[in-house]
Amino acid sequence: MEKLLKRLIEKNKHMARHGKVASYIPVLGKASPNDIGICIMDMDGNIYGSGNYRNKFTLQSISKVMALILALLDRGEEEVFSKVGMKPTTEAFNSLYRMDLPDKWIPSNPMLNSGAIITTSLIKGKGREKSDRILELIRDITSNFNIDYEEETYRSEKKTADRNRAIAYLLRDMNLLDGNVEEVLDAYFRQCSIEVDCVDLARIGLFFANKCKSYNIERGEHMATLAVTIMSLCGMYGFSGEYAVKVGVPSKSGVSGGILGVVPNRFGIGVYGPALDRYGNSIVGCKIMEELSKELNLNIFE
Numbered sequence: 036m037e038k039l040l041k042r043l044i045e046k047n048k049h050m051a052r053h054g055k056v057a058s059y060i061p062v063l064g065k066a067s068p069n070d071i072g073i074c075i076m077d078m079d080g081n082i083y084g085s086g087n088y089r090n091k092f093t094l095q096s097i098s099k100v101m102a103l104i105l106a107l108l109d110r111g112e113e114e115v116f117s118k119v120g121m122k123p124t125t126e127a128f129n130s131l132y133r134m135d136l137p138d139k140w141i142p143s144n145p146m147l148n149s150g151a152i153i154t155t156s157l158i159k160g161k162g163r164e165k166s167d168r169i170l171e172l173i174r175d176i177t178s179n180f181n182i183d184y185e186e187e188t189y190r191s192e193k194k195t196a197d198r199n200r201a202i203a204y205l206l207r208d209m210n211l212l213d214g215n216v217e218e219v220l221d222a223y224f225r226q227c228s229i230e231v232d233c234v235d236l237a238r239i240g241l242f243f244a245n246k247c248k249s250y251n252i253e254r255g256e257h258m259a260t261l262a263v264t265i266m267s268l269c270g271m272y273g274f275s276g277e278y279a280v281k282v283g284v285p286s287k288s289g290v291s292g293g294i295l296g297v298v299p300n301r302f303g304i305g306v307y308g309p310a311l312d313r314y315g316n317s318i319v320g321c322k323i324m325e326e327l328s329k330e331l332n333l334n335i336f337e
């Protein structure tokens with residue numbers, strides 16, 4: 036397995052040239068586009084890693100999956116999905132498109148920033164308590180109690196987050212967001228700044244692949260099904276459809292270059308490669324996932 040992972044990295048790392056490291060959060064711009072890593076964990080707990088799989092990076096949008104789970108546990112499906120849809124869309128992750136139209140608009144899905152700011156607002160607890168609960172859940176799932184916020188990234192995003200601020204204030208104006216807007220945004224920036232490596236991501240993937248079993252999560256199997264379904268429809272933004280056809284592994288990307296992959300009943304996968312495609316997904320990561328899927332028959336639609 037390790038040989039295969041190494042081969043896929045070597046074969047595809049040149050693709051980094053065609054992508055761009057995110058810089059709208061200034062700290063993210065420091066990442067090296069040539070650092071590529073991958074880790075796979077199987078149901079017996081065997082871990083296979085290659086490349087820069089021990090590099091640390093922040094979860095960014097991957098944290099939206101955990102925020103969704105906590106919002107669902109705290110508020111139930113009816114309330115959550117009355118404020119956030121479950122529709123795939125080609126909107127950019129940070130889009131404000133349609134927010135100011137007179138129809139009864141709600142964000143298309145919880146993987147977009149607009150939807151995710153709502154799910155974070157629905158997590159019980161005040162301000163930082165919300166993101167602390169996401170952090171605790173991740174520590175619990177990964178059994179890695181060293182996982183923490185990366186303060187520099189958190190501060191960097193907070194300083195430059197005019198778009199997310201605009202989204203959040205509009206959401207409040209539309210009665211879709213309760214509570215103190217700045218506190219909700221602060222929790223959102225914190226959850227995005229949680230720092231992991233590919234092994235942690237693979238463990239999170241395995242948690243979903245294993246249907247949340249052996250964790251004390253109410254209706255865990257159902258929660259896993261919901262999260263994995265939303266990931267497969269919306270997890271890679273406007274690339275989700277093509278990714279489903281080419282890769283067929285429910286996944287969630289983040290702008291720091293991480294991809295979380297879930298192969299139900301088989302594997303959890305973590306990939307890292309900070310050069311992004313135009314949708315905000317790791318360009319090398321997507322290609323590696325495509326080839327890995329073919330090599331190991333991972334496509335859930337086959």
Ligand code: DON
Pocket residue numbers: 094095096097128129148192199227288289290291314315316
């Ligand atoms: O809200 C933001 O802009 C970032 N903290 C997260 C965006 C993100 O990761 C988009 N995914 N590719």
